Amino acid sequence: MANKIRVATTSLAGCFGCHMSFLDIDERMLQLAEAVEFGRSPINDIEHCTDCDIGLIEGGVCNSENVHVLREFRKNCKILVAVGACAINGGVPALRNYIPLEECLSEAYLDGIGVENPQIPSDPELPLLLDKVRPIHEVVKIDYFLPGCPPSADVFWKFLTDLIDGREPSLPYELVHYD
Amino acid sequence: MSKNITIDGKTIPFEDGQTIMDAAMAADIYIPHLCHQPEFTPHGSCKLCTIKVNGRNCTACTFPAMAGQEVLSETQELIDDRKKITQMLFVEGNHFCPACEKTGNCQLQAVAYHLNMLDDHFTHFYPSREMDASHADVMIDHNRCIFCTLCVRASQQKDGKDVFAISGRGINRHLIINSESGLLKDTDLDATDQAAHICPTGAILIKRTGYQVPIGERIYDHKEIDQVSLETEHHQHGE
Numbered sequence: 001m002a003n004k005i006r007v008a009t010t011s012l013a014g015c016f017g018c019h020m021s022f023l024d025i026d027e028r029m030l031q032l033a034e035a036v037e038f039g040r041s042p043i044n045d046i047e048h049c050t051d052c053d054i055g056l057i058e059g060g061v062c063n064s065e066n067v068h069v070l071r072e073f074r075k076n077c078k079i080l081v082a083v084g085a086c087a088i089n090g091g092v093p094a095l096r097n098y099i100p101l102e103e104c105l106s107e108a109y110l111d112g113i114g115v116e117n118p119q120i121p122s123d124p125e126l127p128l129l130l131d132k133v134r135p136i137h138e139v140v141k142i143d144y145f146l147p148g149c150p151p152s153a154d155v156f157w158k159f160l161t162d163l164i165d166g167r168e169p170s171l172p173y174e175l176v177h178y179d
Numbered sequence: 180m181s182k183n184i185t186i187d188g189k190t191i192p193f194e195d196g197q198t199i200m201d202a203a204m205a206a207d208i209y210i211p212h213l214c215h216q217p218e219f220t221p222h223g224s225c226k227l228c229t230i231k232v233n234g235r236n237c238t239a240c241t242f243p244a245m246a247g248q249e250v251l252s253e254t255q256e257l258i259d260d261r262k263k264i265t266q267m268l269f270v271e272g273n274h275f276c277p278a279c280e281k282t283g284n285c286q287l288q289a290v291a292y293h294l295n296m297l298d299d300h301f302t303h304f305y306p307s308r309e310m311d312a313s314h315a316d317v318m319i320d321h322n323r324c325i326f327c328t329l330c331v332r333a334s335q336q337k338d339g340k341d342v343f344a345i346s347g348r349g350i351n352r353h354l355i356i357n358s359e360s361g362l363l364k365d366t367d368l369d370a371t372d373q374a375a376h377i378c379p380t381g382a383i384l385i386k387r388t389g390y391q392v393p394i395g396e397r398i399y400d401h402k403e404i405d406q407v408s409l410e411t412e413h414h415q416h417g418e
Binding site: 082085088089090091092094095097098132134135137138142144145146147149171173174176177178179 | 269273274275276277278279282283288291292295297298299300302303305307308394401403
Protein backbone atom coordinates (compact mmCIF):
# COMPACT_ATOMS: atom_id res chain seq x y z
CA MET A 1 0.00 0.00 0.00
CA ALA A 2 3.02 2.25 0.30
CA ASN A 3 3.46 5.19 -2.06
CA LYS A 4 -0.08 5.18 -3.33
CA ILE A 5 -1.37 8.56 -4.42
CA ARG A 6 -3.92 9.81 -1.92
CA VAL A 7 -7.07 11.39 -3.31
CA ALA A 8 -9.73 13.17 -1.25
CA THR A 9 -13.08 14.34 -2.65
CA THR A 10 -16.01 16.39 -1.40
CA SER A 11 -19.21 17.99 -2.61
CA LEU A 12 -19.89 21.50 -1.32
CA ALA A 13 -22.84 23.38 -2.90
CA GLY A 14 -23.19 20.69 -5.55
CA CYS A 15 -25.59 17.89 -6.40
CA PHE A 16 -23.14 14.95 -6.26
CA GLY A 17 -23.57 14.68 -10.02
CA CYS A 18 -19.82 15.14 -10.47
CA HIS A 19 -19.15 12.31 -8.02
CA MET A 20 -21.63 10.11 -9.92
CA SER A 21 -19.84 10.96 -13.14
CA PHE A 22 -16.51 10.07 -11.50
CA LEU A 23 -17.95 6.64 -10.64
CA ASP A 24 -18.88 6.30 -14.32
CA ILE A 25 -15.26 5.40 -15.02
CA ASP A 26 -16.74 1.95 -14.18
CA GLU A 27 -14.25 -0.93 -14.24
CA ARG A 28 -11.39 1.52 -14.68
CA MET A 29 -11.91 2.20 -10.95
CA LEU A 30 -10.07 -1.09 -10.28
CA GLN A 31 -7.13 0.10 -12.34
CA LEU A 32 -7.25 3.44 -10.52
CA ALA A 33 -7.30 1.68 -7.13
CA GLU A 34 -3.92 0.12 -7.93
CA ALA A 35 -2.35 3.58 -7.96
CA VAL A 36 -4.67 5.53 -5.68
CA GLU A 37 -6.11 5.34 -2.20
CA PHE A 38 -8.88 7.57 -0.96
CA GLY A 39 -8.69 10.03 1.91
CA ARG A 40 -11.81 11.89 2.99
CA SER A 41 -14.54 11.21 0.48
CA PRO A 42 -18.27 10.43 0.43
CA ILE A 43 -17.15 7.17 -1.19
CA ASN A 44 -15.70 5.93 2.12
CA ASP A 45 -17.30 8.29 4.67
CA ILE A 46 -13.99 9.44 6.19
CA GLU A 47 -14.92 12.78 7.76
CA HIS A 48 -11.76 14.85 7.75
CA CYS A 49 -9.21 15.63 5.10
CA THR A 50 -5.69 14.71 6.19
CA ASP A 51 -2.52 14.87 4.06
CA CYS A 52 -3.44 14.10 0.46
CA ASP A 53 -1.88 14.50 -2.96
CA ILE A 54 -5.03 15.44 -4.86
CA GLY A 55 -8.26 17.05 -3.62
CA LEU A 56 -11.28 17.05 -5.91
CA ILE A 57 -13.88 19.69 -5.01
CA GLU A 58 -17.37 19.55 -6.44
CA GLY A 59 -19.74 22.48 -5.95
CA GLY A 60 -19.38 26.13 -5.07
CA VAL A 61 -19.41 27.74 -1.65
CA CYS A 62 -22.85 28.59 -0.24
CA ASN A 63 -22.41 28.41 3.55
CA SER A 64 -19.91 28.66 6.39
CA GLU A 65 -19.32 24.90 6.51
CA ASN A 66 -18.40 24.89 2.80
CA VAL A 67 -15.75 27.53 3.51
CA HIS A 68 -14.40 25.51 6.44
CA VAL A 69 -14.20 22.25 4.43
CA LEU A 70 -12.66 24.01 1.45
CA ARG A 71 -9.94 25.55 3.61
CA GLU A 72 -9.27 22.16 5.25
CA PHE A 73 -8.80 20.66 1.78
CA ARG A 74 -6.49 23.46 0.70
CA LYS A 75 -4.41 23.02 3.82
CA ASN A 76 -4.03 19.28 3.35
CA CYS A 77 -3.95 18.72 -0.43
CA LYS A 78 -0.91 19.32 -2.57
CA ILE A 79 -3.07 19.73 -5.66
CA LEU A 80 -6.58 21.15 -5.39
CA VAL A 81 -8.97 20.71 -8.30
CA ALA A 82 -12.23 22.52 -9.05
CA VAL A 83 -14.54 19.89 -10.50
CA GLY A 84 -17.62 20.89 -12.48
CA ALA A 85 -19.57 24.02 -13.34
CA CYS A 86 -20.64 24.86 -9.76
CA ALA A 87 -17.09 24.79 -8.37
CA ILE A 88 -15.93 26.92 -11.31
CA ASN A 89 -18.65 29.58 -11.56
CA GLY A 90 -21.23 28.84 -8.86
CA GLY A 91 -23.49 27.01 -11.30
CA VAL A 92 -27.19 26.48 -10.72
CA PRO A 93 -27.03 27.21 -6.93
CA ALA A 94 -25.66 30.67 -7.83
CA LEU A 95 -28.97 31.48 -9.55
CA ARG A 96 -30.09 32.56 -6.06
CA ASN A 97 -27.49 35.33 -6.14
CA TYR A 98 -29.98 37.75 -7.72
CA ILE A 99 -32.53 37.27 -4.94
CA PRO A 100 -31.83 38.71 -1.48
CA LEU A 101 -31.16 35.94 1.04
CA GLU A 102 -34.05 37.04 3.24
CA GLU A 103 -36.46 36.63 0.32
CA CYS A 104 -35.04 33.17 -0.45
CA LEU A 105 -35.54 32.03 3.15
CA SER A 106 -39.00 33.59 3.36
CA GLU A 107 -40.11 31.85 0.18
CA ALA A 108 -38.80 28.48 1.37
CA TYR A 109 -39.78 28.55 5.06
CA LEU A 110 -42.42 31.23 5.64
CA ASP A 111 -44.54 32.18 2.64
CA GLY A 112 -44.12 29.22 0.28
CA ILE A 113 -47.07 27.10 -0.77
CA GLY A 114 -47.71 24.23 1.65
CA VAL A 115 -45.40 25.47 4.41
CA GLU A 116 -46.59 24.32 7.85
CA ASN A 117 -45.35 25.80 11.13
CA PRO A 118 -43.51 28.57 9.29
CA GLN A 119 -40.15 29.50 10.81
CA ILE A 120 -36.65 30.20 9.53
CA PRO A 121 -34.41 27.29 10.68
CA SER A 122 -32.04 28.62 13.33
CA ASP A 123 -30.54 25.54 15.01
CA PRO A 124 -26.96 26.45 15.99
CA GLU A 125 -25.77 23.22 14.33
CA LEU A 126 -26.90 24.52 10.94
CA PRO A 127 -24.17 26.32 8.99
CA LEU A 128 -24.98 29.94 8.19
CA LEU A 129 -25.76 30.72 4.58
CA LEU A 130 -23.54 33.15 2.70
CA ASP A 131 -25.29 36.07 1.03
CA LYS A 132 -24.06 34.80 -2.37
CA VAL A 133 -22.93 31.45 -3.73
CA ARG A 134 -19.31 31.75 -4.85
CA PRO A 135 -16.98 29.66 -7.01
CA ILE A 136 -14.16 28.10 -5.00
CA HIS A 137 -11.31 29.95 -6.72
CA GLU A 138 -12.61 33.12 -5.04
CA VAL A 139 -11.86 31.56 -1.63
CA VAL A 140 -8.68 29.48 -2.02
CA LYS A 141 -5.99 28.95 -4.65
CA ILE A 142 -7.05 26.29 -7.15
CA ASP A 143 -4.50 24.38 -9.22
CA TYR A 144 -6.64 22.75 -11.92
CA PHE A 145 -10.15 23.08 -13.30
CA LEU A 146 -12.32 20.35 -14.84
CA PRO A 147 -15.32 22.04 -16.49
CA GLY A 148 -18.58 20.30 -17.27
CA CYS A 149 -22.01 19.71 -15.78
CA PRO A 150 -20.82 17.17 -14.96
CA PRO A 151 -17.36 16.57 -16.39
CA SER A 152 -17.59 13.22 -18.16
CA ALA A 153 -16.00 10.08 -16.71
CA ASP A 154 -13.36 10.39 -19.42
CA VAL A 155 -12.41 13.84 -18.09
CA PHE A 156 -11.74 12.37 -14.64
CA TRP A 157 -9.85 9.46 -16.18
CA LYS A 158 -7.72 11.64 -18.46
CA PHE A 159 -6.91 14.11 -15.71
CA LEU A 160 -6.06 11.56 -13.01
CA THR A 161 -4.04 9.26 -15.29
CA ASP A 162 -2.10 12.28 -16.59
CA LEU A 163 -1.24 13.24 -13.01
CA ILE A 164 -0.50 9.69 -11.89
CA ASP A 165 1.80 9.12 -14.87
CA GLY A 166 3.62 12.37 -14.16
CA ARG A 167 2.32 14.31 -17.17
CA GLU A 168 1.00 17.88 -17.10
CA PRO A 169 -2.78 17.31 -17.31
CA SER A 170 -4.44 18.52 -20.48
CA LEU A 171 -7.90 18.02 -21.92
CA PRO A 172 -8.46 17.63 -25.67
CA TYR A 173 -11.22 19.70 -27.35
CA GLU A 174 -13.78 16.89 -27.18
CA LEU A 175 -13.48 16.70 -23.39
CA VAL A 176 -13.87 20.44 -22.72
CA HIS A 177 -17.49 21.44 -22.35
CA TYR A 178 -19.37 23.67 -19.93
CA ASP A 179 -22.66 21.77 -20.05
CA MET B 180 0.04 43.59 -59.21
CA SER B 181 -1.43 42.17 -56.05
CA LYS B 182 -0.57 43.62 -52.68
CA ASN B 183 0.42 41.49 -49.71
CA ILE B 184 0.59 41.45 -45.95
CA THR B 185 2.03 38.74 -43.73
CA ILE B 186 0.16 37.06 -40.90
CA ASP B 187 2.38 35.04 -38.55
CA GLY B 188 4.98 34.96 -41.29
CA LYS B 189 2.61 33.71 -44.01
CA THR B 190 2.26 36.02 -47.02
CA ILE B 191 -1.36 36.65 -48.07
CA PRO B 192 -2.82 38.95 -50.69
CA PHE B 193 -5.44 41.64 -50.08
CA GLU B 194 -7.53 44.04 -52.11
CA ASP B 195 -7.99 47.73 -51.45
CA GLY B 196 -10.81 48.31 -48.99
CA GLN B 197 -10.33 45.02 -47.18
CA THR B 198 -9.68 44.91 -43.46
CA ILE B 199 -7.06 42.57 -42.05
CA MET B 200 -9.94 40.31 -40.94
CA ASP B 201 -11.29 40.25 -44.54
CA ALA B 202 -7.88 39.36 -45.94
CA ALA B 203 -7.25 36.71 -43.27
CA MET B 204 -10.64 35.06 -43.82
CA ALA B 205 -10.14 35.04 -47.57
CA ALA B 206 -6.82 33.27 -47.00
CA ASP B 207 -8.46 30.72 -44.65
CA ILE B 208 -6.83 32.17 -41.55
CA TYR B 209 -9.09 32.32 -38.51
CA ILE B 210 -8.76 35.21 -36.09
CA PRO B 211 -11.08 34.78 -33.05
CA HIS B 212 -13.99 37.23 -33.00
CA LEU B 213 -17.46 37.62 -31.51
CA CYS B 214 -18.81 41.07 -32.43
CA HIS B 215 -17.82 40.72 -36.07
CA GLN B 216 -19.85 39.19 -38.87
CA PRO B 217 -18.71 39.83 -42.44
CA GLU B 218 -22.07 41.13 -43.66
CA PHE B 219 -22.22 43.95 -41.14
CA THR B 220 -20.21 47.11 -40.58
CA PRO B 221 -17.35 46.17 -38.24
CA HIS B 222 -17.76 47.36 -34.67
CA GLY B 223 -14.43 46.46 -33.04
CA SER B 224 -15.85 46.21 -29.53
CA CYS B 225 -15.22 42.66 -28.33
CA LYS B 226 -11.45 43.01 -28.86
CA LEU B 227 -11.03 39.27 -29.35
CA CYS B 228 -9.56 39.84 -32.80
CA THR B 229 -6.75 41.91 -31.33
CA ILE B 230 -3.61 41.39 -33.40
CA LYS B 231 -0.23 43.05 -33.52
CA VAL B 232 0.33 45.13 -36.66
CA ASN B 233 3.91 46.26 -37.04
CA GLY B 234 4.29 46.05 -33.27
CA ARG B 235 1.05 47.81 -32.35
CA ASN B 236 -2.19 46.24 -31.10
CA CYS B 237 -5.21 46.71 -33.39
CA THR B 238 -8.55 45.01 -33.95
CA ALA B 239 -8.36 42.97 -37.15
CA CYS B 240 -12.04 43.57 -37.99
CA THR B 241 -11.64 47.35 -38.21
CA PHE B 242 -8.04 47.84 -39.30
CA PRO B 243 -7.49 48.28 -43.04
CA ALA B 244 -5.00 45.98 -44.72
CA MET B 245 -2.05 47.93 -46.16
CA ALA B 246 0.88 46.71 -48.19
CA GLY B 247 3.82 45.47 -46.18
CA GLN B 248 2.05 45.04 -42.83
CA GLU B 249 3.58 42.40 -40.59
CA VAL B 250 0.74 40.96 -38.55
CA LEU B 251 1.09 38.69 -35.54
CA SER B 252 -2.00 36.77 -34.41
CA GLU B 253 -1.32 33.36 -32.88
CA THR B 254 1.39 34.43 -30.45
CA GLN B 255 1.23 33.16 -26.89
CA GLU B 256 0.83 36.74 -25.66
CA LEU B 257 -2.19 37.43 -27.88
CA ILE B 258 -3.74 34.01 -27.17
CA ASP B 259 -3.40 34.73 -23.42
CA ASP B 260 -4.95 38.19 -23.92
CA ARG B 261 -7.89 36.65 -25.78
CA LYS B 262 -8.43 34.13 -23.02
CA LYS B 263 -8.45 36.90 -20.40
CA ILE B 264 -10.90 38.94 -22.50
CA THR B 265 -13.19 35.92 -22.79
CA GLN B 266 -12.97 35.27 -19.04
CA MET B 267 -13.93 38.90 -18.42
CA LEU B 268 -16.95 38.49 -20.69
CA PHE B 269 -17.99 35.45 -18.66
CA VAL B 270 -17.70 37.08 -15.22
CA GLU B 271 -19.26 40.37 -16.35
CA GLY B 272 -22.55 38.68 -17.24
CA ASN B 273 -24.29 35.58 -15.96
CA HIS B 274 -23.32 32.71 -18.21
CA PHE B 275 -24.59 29.43 -16.81
CA CYS B 276 -24.12 27.12 -19.77
CA PRO B 277 -25.88 24.04 -18.31
CA ALA B 278 -29.08 26.10 -18.02
CA CYS B 279 -28.90 27.85 -21.41
CA GLU B 280 -30.69 26.79 -24.59
CA LYS B 281 -27.82 28.06 -26.70
CA THR B 282 -25.25 25.71 -25.20
CA GLY B 283 -23.39 23.78 -27.87
CA ASN B 284 -24.35 26.37 -30.48
CA CYS B 285 -22.99 29.42 -28.64
CA GLN B 286 -20.12 31.39 -30.12
CA LEU B 287 -19.03 32.79 -26.75
CA GLN B 288 -18.77 29.26 -25.40
CA ALA B 289 -17.08 28.03 -28.59
CA VAL B 290 -14.45 30.77 -28.51
CA ALA B 291 -13.78 29.84 -24.87
CA TYR B 292 -13.40 26.18 -25.87
CA HIS B 293 -11.10 27.19 -28.72
CA LEU B 294 -8.92 29.10 -26.27
CA ASN B 295 -8.95 26.09 -23.89
CA MET B 296 -10.49 28.31 -21.21
CA LEU B 297 -11.07 25.98 -18.23
CA ASP B 298 -11.97 28.56 -15.59
CA ASP B 299 -13.21 32.13 -15.20
CA HIS B 300 -10.12 33.32 -13.28
CA PHE B 301 -11.67 36.61 -12.15
CA THR B 302 -14.14 37.39 -9.38
CA HIS B 303 -17.71 37.07 -10.60
CA PHE B 304 -19.87 40.19 -10.75
CA TYR B 305 -23.20 38.33 -10.62
CA PRO B 306 -24.95 41.45 -11.93
CA SER B 307 -28.71 41.62 -11.54
CA ARG B 308 -30.21 41.67 -15.02
CA GLU B 309 -33.72 41.27 -16.36
CA MET B 310 -35.39 38.91 -18.79
CA ASP B 311 -37.93 40.04 -21.35
CA ALA B 312 -40.28 37.25 -22.37
CA SER B 313 -43.08 39.62 -23.43
CA HIS B 314 -42.82 38.96 -27.17
CA ALA B 315 -44.86 36.07 -28.54
CA ASP B 316 -41.97 34.44 -30.42
CA VAL B 317 -38.69 35.95 -29.24
CA MET B 318 -37.21 36.25 -25.77
CA ILE B 319 -34.32 38.24 -24.39
CA ASP B 320 -32.18 37.18 -21.45
CA HIS B 321 -30.05 40.21 -20.64
CA ASN B 322 -27.87 38.04 -18.38
CA ARG B 323 -26.16 36.68 -21.48
CA CYS B 324 -25.75 39.89 -23.50
CA ILE B 325 -22.13 40.78 -24.33
CA PHE B 326 -22.99 44.10 -26.06
CA CYS B 327 -21.60 43.01 -29.43
CA THR B 328 -24.33 45.14 -31.12
CA LEU B 329 -24.91 42.52 -33.83
CA CYS B 330 -28.67 42.68 -33.15
CA VAL B 331 -28.52 46.49 -33.32
CA ARG B 332 -26.73 46.38 -36.67
CA ALA B 333 -28.86 43.55 -38.08
CA SER B 334 -32.07 45.36 -37.22
CA GLN B 335 -30.89 48.59 -38.82
CA GLN B 336 -28.89 47.28 -41.76
CA LYS B 337 -30.80 44.13 -42.77
CA ASP B 338 -34.31 44.29 -41.36
CA GLY B 339 -34.87 48.00 -42.06
CA LYS B 340 -36.04 48.43 -38.46
CA ASP B 341 -34.50 49.97 -35.38
CA VAL B 342 -35.43 47.63 -32.56
CA PHE B 343 -32.25 47.58 -30.46
CA ALA B 344 -29.61 49.97 -29.11
CA ILE B 345 -26.92 49.96 -26.45
CA SER B 346 -27.26 52.46 -23.61
CA GLY B 347 -25.03 53.39 -20.66
CA ARG B 348 -21.33 52.98 -20.16
CA GLY B 349 -18.96 50.60 -18.42
CA ILE B 350 -20.62 48.20 -16.02
CA ASN B 351 -23.94 50.03 -16.56
CA ARG B 352 -23.96 49.34 -20.27
CA HIS B 353 -27.07 47.50 -21.38
CA LEU B 354 -29.19 46.57 -24.34
CA ILE B 355 -32.33 48.68 -24.71
CA ILE B 356 -35.47 48.04 -26.71
CA ASN B 357 -36.98 50.71 -28.91
CA SER B 358 -40.54 50.89 -27.66
CA GLU B 359 -42.52 53.15 -25.37
CA SER B 360 -42.76 50.43 -22.71
CA GLY B 361 -39.19 49.21 -23.26
CA LEU B 362 -40.64 45.76 -23.89
CA LEU B 363 -39.98 43.61 -26.92
CA LYS B 364 -43.70 42.93 -27.47
CA ASP B 365 -44.29 46.57 -28.33
CA THR B 366 -41.71 46.65 -31.13
CA ASP B 367 -42.10 45.60 -34.76
CA LEU B 368 -39.61 42.73 -34.33
CA ASP B 369 -40.60 39.51 -36.09
CA ALA B 370 -39.20 36.06 -35.35
CA THR B 371 -38.04 35.92 -38.98
CA ASP B 372 -35.93 39.09 -38.64
CA GLN B 373 -32.20 38.62 -38.90
CA ALA B 374 -31.81 40.53 -35.64
CA ALA B 375 -33.67 37.75 -33.85
CA HIS B 376 -31.18 35.14 -35.07
CA ILE B 377 -27.84 36.94 -35.05
CA CYS B 378 -27.00 36.78 -31.31
CA PRO B 379 -23.67 34.98 -30.75
CA THR B 380 -24.76 34.00 -27.21
CA GLY B 381 -28.08 32.93 -25.71
CA ALA B 382 -29.28 36.50 -25.08
CA ILE B 383 -31.82 36.53 -27.92
CA LEU B 384 -33.63 33.25 -28.44
CA ILE B 385 -36.53 32.11 -30.58
CA LYS B 386 -39.15 30.63 -28.30
CA ARG B 387 -40.12 26.97 -28.53
CA THR B 388 -36.98 25.98 -30.42
CA GLY B 389 -34.67 25.11 -27.49
CA TYR B 390 -32.88 21.78 -27.17
CA GLN B 391 -34.17 20.51 -30.53
CA VAL B 392 -30.70 19.41 -31.59
CA PRO B 393 -29.38 16.59 -29.40
CA ILE B 394 -26.00 16.71 -27.68
CA GLY B 395 -23.42 15.38 -30.11
CA GLU B 396 -25.03 17.05 -33.13
CA ARG B 397 -24.74 20.69 -32.08
CA ILE B 398 -22.57 23.09 -34.04
CA TYR B 399 -19.52 23.04 -31.79
CA ASP B 400 -19.78 19.51 -30.37
CA HIS B 401 -17.11 18.16 -32.69
CA LYS B 402 -15.98 21.15 -34.74
CA GLU B 403 -13.99 24.02 -33.32
CA ILE B 404 -15.15 27.56 -34.01
CA ASP B 405 -12.18 28.27 -36.29
CA GLN B 406 -13.32 25.56 -38.68
CA VAL B 407 -17.00 26.57 -38.47
CA SER B 408 -16.16 30.23 -38.94
CA LEU B 409 -14.01 29.65 -42.00
CA GLU B 410 -16.65 27.34 -43.52
CA THR B 411 -19.60 29.65 -42.97
CA GLU B 412 -18.15 33.16 -43.05
CA HIS B 413 -15.41 32.75 -45.64
CA HIS B 414 -17.76 33.08 -48.61
CA GLN B 415 -19.41 36.17 -47.22
CA HIS B 416 -16.01 37.80 -47.00
CA GLY B 417 -15.32 36.91 -50.62
CA GLU B 418 -18.45 38.70 -51.84
